[in-house]
Amino acid sequence: MSFRRWILTLSVVWAVAACTVGDGWPGRSQGEPCDRIHPCSGDLVCRNDLCVPLHDAAVDVEDDLDDTQDAVTDVTDVVDVTDADADADTCQAPDTPCGTDCCSPAEICMDEQCVTGVPCESDGQCAGDTYCWNNLCVPYGTGPRGHFNPQCGEYPQSGIFSPFLHCTWSAPPAGDPYPAHVNVLSTPLVADFDFDGNPAVVQPSIVFLSYSGTDGSSGYYNGNYGVIRVLDGRDCTQLYTVGTQLNGCNTPAIADLDGDGRPEIVAHNGLGGVEAFRYDDLTDTWGQLWHGHNAGGTNLTYGAQSTGWSGVAVHDLNDDGLPEILSFGLVYDHTGLQLTGALGMPGYFSYPAAADLDRDGRVDLAGGSVLYSFNPSTSAWDLVWNTGPAGLYVAYGDFGTFPQDPGGDDRRVRDGIAEIVVVGSGLTQVINVFGRTLYGPYNFPAGTGGGPPTAGDFDGDGRVEFSAASSDSISVFDPDCLGIPEVATCVTLRTDGILWHQVSQDHSSNRTGSSLFDFEGDGRVEVVYADEVFTRVYDGRTGEVLFSQWHSSCTWNENPIVADVDGDYNAELVVPSNLNCTITPTTAGGIGYPLSHNGTRMDPIFKGLRCETHLDCASGSCDTGFCRCADDAQCGGGGSGYVCDVPVAGTPGTGNVCRSDWLGAYPGVRVYRDSLDRWVPSRTIWNQHTYSVSNVSEAGIVPRTAQWVQNWMDATLNNFRQNVQGSVAVGTSPDLTVRAASFSCLITTFAELQATVCNRGTQPVPTGLPVGFFHGQTGEWLCEATLQSPLVTGQCVDLTCEWTSPPRSLATSVTVTVQADADASGNPQLGECNELNNTATVPGVYCEVIGKLR
Structure with a gap:
């Protein structure tokens, strides 16, 4: 489908508007919309429909006319021929008075302006800066709409994913000192570092660790290590390389550590230490801000590969308004001083998820089998209990009311107290803040392991569910899918605690991460997950695959993320990839990959590109919700990752469809967006692996402990590892x-x-x-x-x-x-x-x- 717009032509004449403040009218203030009926106050002038200071208007109409004699077209302004209002005496028949003008018979008087209205039945018939009102095209700034169309909106089409490769990074530019560092083993991040020095201009960057090796180890192995890359989110241009000798598979974190209004980057180095990096706008370079150290100033390290597969996190633990950095159970202050190292580096704290779970004013840290609470007076962790089930990874959400006494349990009512999702050793379960198991343990339907979980409302029932990936599946678990389920809260009517699961291929780590996003703004999240060979987006209610693109990874705990990476008020999908372990498609949960007519392997569970009308398809043919095609060109052509082939068995309708095929391993990151940016808006930040929205502002500011509104306390959230719509409302649209x-x-x-x-x-x-x-x-x-x-x-x-x-x-x-x-x-x-x-x-x-x- 071609998205090239029709080019319309419009020839009109130039006119100069002059406006004065009428008697008794106070006038509009600076920055407010203005026109001849609503002039500006004081020394302000009306420029481009907004009140601005006279010196900012920077226009001299007389000079423009005398010196340049521009040929100008304009569809809205009219000429003031007199300062006095026109009346019957000043207008000669058949003209009629209109404010200070006299309208000809071909014109109409609107808001004291003479307007030549072109006949119309809809806005689409009105060119330029006009709209249709009372069957006439009238200029914006007049008539009932004023300066904008309040009905302007564009709602995403349910289930319609029309992906477009926004940009890609696969290698550094020539001359880079780290040319072999191309493999991305950890979760990419997004933040605006305000490189342009203008907070009003949002230009996010994509941040990730790139690794030099092709092994499947822990990111600092056999001379290989990671460096941080910072890309321009608009086009994936590499802006900076930060640090050296870092652990290549450990996800960094981004936050404003020193309160200067610009975020810093924190990461594990190859010897287990923590380093912070800061941007210097005077030299336009990044440098080390500090290395984690003890009170004596000695840099702290713990040995090669000591951090394994892990990541750092940033939270304010002691309510001083300055964030702390968590590395497993280790805590550093914003200057790099280690406050406590007593908990060490156990695997169940590999991705530290801190929050005030029980609303007692103290920040907690759960690790599956243990729960600690941070004591601000001692700067140490106090043990709460250690009787819970063993597990490696956690997520939080308010699953209902679950006090210490099971007699008070009520799944239907949220009490503002978080429950803990625990995943590890092929099992997943939910426990409360007292260590009591509420749901589970559930076995993964296929495979073993289990990666970092997510939490969110998958089926739109207003209740939180959770998901996790294992070696051969991605699954959504729902406590409402037990006993005798109801379709309103368990649409699949399963009775094993599982809402749905889909087969996947992860024969390496068995514990890859995933993330969530509501692409369509309908209150039901989609699951975003990349296994070894395909990145997919799944319908949160049913598990149907809505989007698929080829991908390659030996898989660690990384996950794709969703954020507004280019400041365009719409969401993009960022996918990390690597060449490690020579990954190829083999089997997905025991299912093979069928060959396309080109000999490439096709995704066995993706039915094809979807559509609602014929206009959604490049071929111009939509049948039963799927684009039909005659050749690969109608699917994007060679290299697009789609091939025209026979549909998956059971796909409704007739004709070939555009299926996703695997075109080989590649390194780096890829950023996808909707072809017409119809995905709903999102935030311009994803700052750490354990991201939970309310843990950080879009400026990278970490909330003070006492002011930290826990995610599940916000009625619009109650999610974990899910991004959400930003400040722009769903359904809005530019024009x-x-x-x-x-x-x-x-x-x-x-x-x-x-x-x-x-x-x-x-x-x-x-x-x-x-x-x-x-x-x-x-x-x-x-x-x-x-x-x-x-x-x-x-x-x-x-x-x-x-x-x-x-x-x-x-x-x-x-x-x-x-x-x-x-x-x-x-x-x-x-x-x-x-x-x-x-x-x-x-x-x-x-x-x-x-x-x-x-």
Whole structure:
């Protein structure tokens, strides 16, 4: 399917608006929307529909007219011909008075402005910065809508995953001092380090450890080690390499340790020590902030591979407003001083998950068989109990009311006290804060092991469930799927405590991680999991595979994550991969991989790319919810990871489908997004392996202990290792328009092409969005301007770019088409509620001679 927009043309005339504050009207304040009916107060002027100080307006209409004689098009502004209101005496018949104007018979009076309304039945018939009202196209800023369309929205289509490779990193650039460090064995992270020094501009980075070896060991082996890579989330460009001799399979953590407003990175080194790294904006480099040490200043290490497969975490444990760093049971303060080392480094604390589980004001640390509480007065862990079941990994959630006395148990009512999910040794179970087993132990349906669990609402019943992966399966466990289940709380009606499970291939670690995200904003999370050979997204209710792409990993405890990695207010999926252990598809839970007509191995449990209408498919054919195809080109072509082949047995409908196939092992990270950014918004951070949303702000700030709202206490959360929608509401959408377009000739004989671009939608438009200028006759790309800051609802901005070789005479002049949200190929980056109003035209563009303005 081609997503190239139709290019519309629009020719209109330029008019200059002047506004004065009327008698008795207080006027709008700085930053508020304004127009002729709602002028600005004091020394503020109305510029691009917003009140700004006079010196910021930076426009001199008379100079523009006299000096440049720009050819300008504008679809909204009108000329003030007098400061006095028009009336019957000043308007000559058949004109009629309208505020300070006189409207011709072809015009209508709207908000004291004369408007030439083009007949319409819907917004799609209105070009430029106009909309349809009372069957006429009227300018934004007039009529009932004002400066934006409150009905502008775009809701994700249920089950429709149209993936697009946003960007990829597979090796460092030439000249990098660590060229062999390409394998990613741990969970990638996302944060905005404010490299541009402008907190208003959100530009997240992707952070991960890259390893030099191809072994299956613990990240510091036989001379191999890890270094941290920092990528630009917009295009996966490598920005920095941080540290050296780090453990390549241990997930780092990101947080603002010193309160300077910029996050730091904390990681395990190869000898078990902890190091923190800080960005210096003066030198534009990263350096070591500290090495974990004792009170005497001696750096602390514990031996090669001592940290095994693990990760660090950052929390405020003592309510001093400064975070502590957890490495297993070891605790360091924000300066690197070790506060306590008494608990050592037991495996059940490999991914320390700290939280105030029982709401007593003290931070707890669960390890399956043990529970500790941090004592701020002694800076030590106090044992609460050690009678629980053994296990390696934990997650938290409020599963209901489960006091010390089982007689008070009630799954239906949440009490604000967390329960603990424990996974290890092929078993998973839920225990309460008193160490009593509530559910389980459950055996994994296939395989052994068991990786770090997740918690969330998988089936939309308002109750929390949990999931974990093992050697040959990914499973969702539901306490409501016991006894005589009800379809409202256990849609699959299983009676073994399992909501669903799907086969997978993990014959190496047997304990890979996973994560959760509600891609469609419908209150039911999807499961994101990558085994050795495929990355998949599963329907949270049924386990149906919605998305599949080839992948390779020897598997440690890593997991894909979901976050807004580029600041575009939509979610992306980040997948780590490696070349280790020469992984290839063998069997998934005993199921083989069928061969495609190309001889590649296909995912045996992915039924194909899904659709709702024919427009969702490149082939233009949608049958029973699946895109039908005649050849590989209709699935994306060679290298896309999809092949046109016979469907999985039992797939409804007729015809071949686009199935996922395995194209070989690769290293690095890949970032996927929806082809039209229809996935719901997400936060711009995932800061550690034990991420739980409320543990960190999007600026990397760790909440003070007393102010830390535990995840399960928030009615919209109650999840673990799940990202959520950010500050932008689900169902909102941008709507870009071009309000004005013009050109002027520079002394260089270049043409400066200008456009006023507006956002009439309900969602901000991100920094960096391209606005393309194209040859109106040939479609040739001429130049491009980009947004330098977010464009909020109702705001307009002036953009320019230079065309270096415009025509030199009137006879050869051309029309230039301006297209908002268009790259050099004319392709969009955003999904909008109205895709048909993104263009305007500038007729008669030419620059005759040097020094002469036209």
